[in-house]
Amino acid sequence: MGRATERWAYLGPEGTFTEQAARALAAAAAVDLDPVGTVSVALDDVRSGRADAACAAMESSVEGAVPVTQDELTHGAPLRITAETYVPITFDLLARPGTSLASIRSVGAHPHGHAQIRPWLARSLPAAAAVMTASNAAAAAAVAAGDLDAAAAAPVAGARYGLDTLVADIGDVRDAVTRFVLLRRPGRPPAPTGNDRTSLVLSVGNHPGSLLAVLAEFASRGINLTRLESRPTRSKLGIYYFLVDADGHLADPAMADVVAALIRRQALLRWLGSYPRAAGLNDPTAEFATPTAYADAAAQVGRWQRGD
Amino acid sequence: MGRATERWAYLGPEGTFTEQAARALAAAAAVDLDPVGTVSVALDDVRSGRADAACAAMESSVEGAVPVTQDELTHGAPLRITAETYVPITFDLLARPGTSLASIRSVGAHPHGHAQIRPWLARSLPAAAAVMTASNAAAAAAVAAGDLDAAAAAPVAGARYGLDTLVADIGDVRDAVTRFVLLRRPGRPPAPTGNDRTSLVLSVGNHPGSLLAVLAEFASRGINLTRLESRPTRSKLGIYYFLVDADGHLADPAMADVVAALIRRQALLRWLGSYPRAAGLNDPTAEFATPTAYADAAAQVGRWQRGD
């Protein structure tokens, strides 16, 4: 008897970039993907056990951090990142089979999508009405239902709603990409692979030396930060959290050492998880931060303490 | 003959929070407010001289930095911040005069607005359809035109479109506030008031010590940072700019000193301006960073150099 099929929640509807990310994360595994109404619902499904995991957008090269994911990870009941993937963000003009470009009178998309396709629309379909929808995929669904002539949406939405791609890649930002993460209930992190990432939420006092002192803890242990995202508290401008991605795994002595130091300083709000890095390679570990360096130094101190 | 009336551009339509901010910034001055289609158009109007200034949202306590403003200030032709103001973000349910709550079948708002009123709608108007619009004010306009029953929008939109407030403050985030700035072509900054703010864009190399070294330049001169906002480049995840707000004015010796140090380190991408702080008070200047401390030290060094 095999392992039970997992259920993963994600922000629907079907045909979004998030679905595309979830499929990439699932890879060959048998996973039931369940579109839900909001990111918060997806995460609550994990917390309550209704889902095994949730796939959510973390940051976009165009829009920056995704506020709802950041805030849920910072303030909601704890979840852990166990995997990540990158999805290139491109917009296709989707329509029902047989539609000609010339016949299009209305184009639906989320306002953010419209912001990206406005130059193309102005050039190519200047007479078409721009119709706002709750998501790009919702626009594709409306096209399938006959309520709109065309939608600007992820390529996956065409397959999902039985639409054709009239024109591919009509957005005006080249190389846009979004990072998605897989979130699970707290548990043992994935085993280290040698090319891992650790995500943290730091809570830094608002006097000038505070952030400096916290960053120095990473630098003094040779730990590279690949991301430092400030995040205001939800209701007060001027007070910030920092979402940090750092090279390495909590199982690495240098990472365990810096995390312990942050705990002692009361600067660590959350450890969000350690997981394999999906793209790029960590810088080589500094000689003074390798597991061997840690083990040798600890052994030496122990010998001195005992008088061996 | 008086001073000519200025023309200020802002992201329309009329009835948005941005209009409210522009009115607050104009105060008693005679200013023609000109709603335009995008933030970028508003800023280009200033650059080209079609407008004297533009009012734009800079950061929200809920959504964080406003990407388009950040990117325009970082990458577009240079503009300078000369003033700032804070606008509380509240949503009113607006409808044509005489409309009863029970009769509302459709409620329009920008998807971000819908995100904030969803709990209220679910409780109070569970049967109403949520209609997406390009802005909350566009929803108010649609209500005025009879295309929608109600809109969730800024209080100012009611007055603007002849609508009544059926229910005030239906959003689910308390104390949400957005900071708006006034942008002008480069020129002499406003005179120091003693409670000023300086905004900068830093470009920091991606090895761990770089940000540390840059933050240390501020700390060693006793300069407090009230905001540190990482911002990815538009097309590459993992490389960041930092938008920084610091206490003080470029006319202050300590601020001039740190700005010069950042220039020497090639860490300063942009000086965005020095301008009166709209809320809160700067921390008192450290004794070693006062204008007197700077003048005394420079005088002493000069005497030693000359052998006086």
Next chain:
Amino acid sequence: MGRATERWAYLGPEGTFTEQAARALAAAAAVDLDPVGTVSVALDDVRSGRADAACAAMESSVEGAVPVTQDELTHGAPLRITAETYVPITFDLLARPGTSLASIRSVGAHPHGHAQIRPWLARSLPAAAAVMTASNAAAAAAVAAGDLDAAAAAPVAGARYGLDTLVADIGDVRDAVTRFVLLRRPGRPPAPTGNDRTSLVLSVGNHPGSLLAVLAEFASRGINLTRLESRPTRSKLGIYYFLVDADGHLADPAMADVVAALIRRQALLRWLGSYPRAAGLNDPTAEFATPTAYADAAAQVGRWQRGD
């Protein structure tokens, strides 16, 4: 049957400040004090097992570090400091019983002693010849032997050589004091008392950030340095070691942590020992550096690593 009497070596002759220090360190214990010809001989006696311990001057408030002790501890076969004591340095004018001040024609002392009594001699015995001796105690011995009229030496030398104090405290430095240490072969350090000191030799690369990085390791763990003594290598100006005294005991987690970090950075040449502080009180341990803070943080990291 009692514990065997220990033999301690010290720089003779009898009647020096070093003997005074050794007596203070021995306190009530039965110790045979053995004066030897040089500090190096005293330490070699410990290394070879001919002596159980050696008492040596470490630093003087007037002359600074004692080079031979510093160099032996840095470069010689390893020894450990297990105790310290402070001896006030005062010079008495010693002569054979019955000698009158007016009859004194020669005053012996080490050249350093002469440097300190020169003002008094010029005022009080302007006609007396200043005779140099290998130590102040050697001058006292010469007085006892009838070769000199008077000696400027430690009060203890009077008793030792049967001399009278003609005038007490004739040196021109008030409150001069020398710190002496007790040195033993490597072994288990004395148990922590809660008010301990740890001595280290650091080897710091000669680029500007090196010392900074090393000092930051102490500061980030809240460890106070009570002494930082640079010491050139024996034959090259411009390359330095640093002899450091720090508050705390190697058995304290924060001290063990910083010592391990220094080992990893290859910045620790020697751990010279942890031992009770003889004067003054350590600053209270910072909250983030207490044993409890260390234990709690390590426990939390362990739980996360295991997925508990």
Next chain:
Amino acid sequence: MGRATERWAYLGPEGTFTEQAARALAAAAAVDLDPVGTVSVALDDVRSGRADAACAAMESSVEGAVPVTQDELTHGAPLRITAETYVPITFDLLARPGTSLASIRSVGAHPHGHAQIRPWLARSLPAAAAVMTASNAAAAAAVAAGDLDAAAAAPVAGARYGLDTLVADIGDVRDAVTRFVLLRRPGRPPAPTGNDRTSLVLSVGNHPGSLLAVLAEFASRGINLTRLESRPTRSKLGIYYFLVDADGHLADPAMADVVAALIRRQALLRWLGSYPRAAGLNDPTAEFATPTAYADAAAQVGRWQRGD
């Protein structure tokens, strides 16, 4: 008519390493060298105008800092270093012409000199008495006067007192060298040569971050320290000054900048002078610390302040 001959004071008697240093510093200039009884007298002669300059030992590769010079420069009426030179320290066995090695029964030297020749004496003249003198040159004078058989002293002492070198270089430290400085009354420093050194006395508070903050001021301006010498106050162990040698001249903008910063922080007790470096080459100036980098940054800040 030429420039009047200067008078330089130095610690006598004639025939010391200090005389050798003074001759090197005088080079071709006509200088009257005046041996005086103590370093303090030499410096007071300069302060009072009785001498134009004084030559004094600053640090030795064997003994470290010279306390009396350090203390005079730190606490006495201000003097400035205007030149430096290095003298190799070697000991010759000097005797009256015609003396055979076998006939030597007494060898004079300062106790420090005896410490260095003890191994040679033990091997080569085990029966000779070690006689202490106030200086090595005083031993040479005593040999000339017939009071001693031989002296261990600087080679220059042989010529000075008409003695022959029986054996050259009998000390046991290879490559020992002492740095001497020329001290003058405060005035315009020597013009920068491009390879200069600046000497400072720092007064650093005794909490752990203080020294760190001060060293960071140098590091952040790319200024290399070639020497960092802690120095206790004269009467209190545990409180330190730091004598610092740094690459560069007070006329260099980066050095002027760090000196001003130290003044503002009240960490600069004394500027001891800027003068040509006698040996070795400064590291190349970091790109961000060149005069051009300073001038360009200051010009840019000025343009922004004025709104150009």
